[in-house]
Amino acid sequence: MLREKTKNKSVLVVGAGLVGTLEACFMAKRGYQVHLYEYRPDIRTLEHVPGRSINLAMSLRGRTGLKAIGVEDKVIRDHGIPMYGRMIHNTDGSTRPIPYNKDGKCIYSVGRRFVNEVLLTKAEEYPNLNIHFTHKLTTCRLDKGEATFVNTVSGEQVTRRADLVIGCDGAYSNVRKSMMRQPFFNYTQNYIPHGYMELCIPPTPEGGFAMPANYLHIWPRGQFMMIALPNQDCSWTVTLFMPFPAFEGLSTPELLLSYFKTHYPDAIPLIGREKLIKDFFANEALPMIYVKCSPYHVGSTGLLMGDAAHAMVPFYGQGMNCGMEDCVVLDELLDQYKDDFATVLPAYSAKRNPDAEAIVDLALYNYIEMRDLVNSRAFLLRRKFDDLLSTIMPKYWLPLYTMVTFTRTPYHKCISRKKWQDRVVKHILSVVGMAGVAAGVFLAKSDPLHVLSCSHLSQLPALLSRTWVAATSLSITRK
């Protein structure tokens, strides 16, 4: 019955990247007449694909999207490399694994190009889905469901109208640009002060991995950071993050090597001294931007999804996952509102915006955690505490990273639950502290050598009662 409703409606998707191609598949599966436009040639025909990072961490939210169109196994089982935790590299060359969670759940390192190719090949299976490569968007009118492209090979101009135009054209979206003068369109774009540069650890001479494969390797160094994700060919994609002026400061091979000797001594032999110098000076540091906007829709005819709607810094590994979950959320709303775009689009904006902005913020926060906290004693203590509590009450206490990565808990709820957890931890620590003071007073009374200040004692009843309230209201205040 749904098919009857959708087969006469057309959907135009701009951008055949990860999110755009997946969304095109979702809409084709629903029965719409789908046209997918992409400014690049078919990447399956290219030797080198220009552009962004070559591997990505896939977790539950992304997998849910892939599963819905039947390509999860192809991506995850046949291709993905499981990573069960972080492997911390210290400056003395020693390493320490930190599992992502106590249940052995993992994320998967996948190649951006591979996933994109799988999706494109899947897209071609739908008879009602047409892909138009080498078509660059020139103008678009989301309020009219209209977009104009120029064929970059023939120079021909094409204007197409559809019942719905979806912009999946990435962080620097041209579709979004057309929304800037739409009344009540709120928009923020911000560059962080750090840049990133991709380097590479090649396979060993024997053709194996040069480091333990099933980890996301991290060299946390406060203001700097380096990470490495494994590739299918046993190489590693290494990403160096630091403030732009720091990149500029490494202006000679000597300065570069000296910097690596100080901060990442174990990485020099892994990358190779000559290769490090060659790659570093052949590459340039790239900027990282985050984008927030609202709403995501224009009337019943225009929509933004993926990075076009909510580009984020890469530190939570959720950019692709969030974008793919966008497709799942839209699909759920199309079910709920029977494919009525006039209802679905505002509902999508209202539902998805708080979650997307929450993960944009979390990604910024993890930027600090990865560089700093991951290495600190307090962070590890809190991890153990979280593990303990989630064993005692697995339904109520999931660590933030677990909620974000291994569940589909709405992102904004992940944040509110984390805040609630922090309050509970604070109260518990207060009680532990107060119990300690009370014990001290008891000892002081029995032993005059223990002299304790009583200045906080008067607060004990209030603190205890607050903690009690917090503890008993677990099930009430938890959002």
Next chain:
Amino acid sequence: MLREKTKNKSVLVVGAGLVGTLEACFMAKRGYQVHLYEYRPDIRTLEHVPGRSINLAMSLRGRTGLKAIGVEDKVIRDHGIPMYGRMIHNTDGSTRPIPYNKDGKCIYSVGRRFVNEVLLTKAEEYPNLNIHFTHKLTTCRLDKGEATFVNTVSGEQVTRRADLVIGCDGAYSNVRKSMMRQPFFNYTQNYIPHGYMELCIPPTPEGGFAMPANYLHIWPRGQFMMIALPNQDCSWTVTLFMPFPAFEGLSTPELLLSYFKTHYPDAIPLIGREKLIKDFFANEALPMIYVKCSPYHVGSTGLLMGDAAHAMVPFYGQGMNCGMEDCVVLDELLDQYKDDFATVLPAYSAKRNPDAEAIVDLALYNYIEMRDLVNSRAFLLRRKFDDLLSTIMPKYWLPLYTMVTFTRTPYHKCISRKKWQDRVVKHILSVVGMAGVAAGVFLAKSDPLHVLSCSHLSQLPALLSRTWVAATSLSITRK
């Protein structure tokens, strides 16, 4: 000597509004060859000028700009209507004046069109300044100092290169749009949930003001607000602020009148019942946007000023004042760095951005203060307290509104000083409170009927010492 340096350099200003025309005058005065482009016809030739609010509150920062090019007297002495304070209108129709400050300093209600015309006429006095009306910007390349316009009368296209292109084209700036893809351009635009609508209180039948003229009249009503500024012809421009859905709710003359009877009963006879209905349904509620961005410059060839760089909500009466101060600040930096654009432009971004973002934030904050606080007892108490302290130590204690409106203290310092004042007030109140408790204890000892909790007493020495530190560090920590 400076003239020798500047006379062979050209400056192109986009937008002949208040800030653009003033900036063109500043640059012409420095000796540059200035071209000022404006998409409208010469407003001096128009019967009605379309667009934004017709009167504005001019204070010191704006006056400093006007003074520098010799038109302050013409605007302020010959035209401006002094406003010495706020006149609060209660729902029972009673009114209460609140002076802006204890020294009788005032702001001036001026007509936007009048000020713009004075500036245009002044601009024509400079032989090295050319004004091009009816020229609409089509594209611009700030990195090349290049802009293309289309003459909206002849249809002719004009491309002009200059040593510096300055975008003064307002909150929806097209020049700024060209900066959006500039790397590291941070940008935020946000609409607030309230809209505004302009109404009018006509002169009395005798041709006089229908309310006391030398006040900014305010009807603060929590979620709603109405204000009125006097015009030269003894009419008042009334602006109604409320959430957009509330505007939509007033869908019939009956609902409108009932709303006014409840919230602004004294305004109905002032506006006139029939005129209120006619004007309300002839007008529409307009949105309010604020804009933050950084940097303001591109290399040594492009710059944003005024609303194009930092549009704000109108609740501090600083939009025009801040924009005109932009011109003063740029002029000071041109002096300091001897007209070397490559040095001046980055220095301008670095100096002006924190101040502009501070006043954008303050204007948002005042939106709440005007609707709410102005009517509350705590607000009035704090005002008296501020007045007292600024009498005792006039160099160190100026109320926030006074700093913003009657001094050129950099806006960001206005905020940091206000925060410092708030901390001091909090400490003083603590001491006063503690002294009260101590007095109570003393009384309790002499009179057993006074039973007081001693739970806070242990904190008294610490509080007293903190306050002492705060008081003695006045001259050290004050920023």
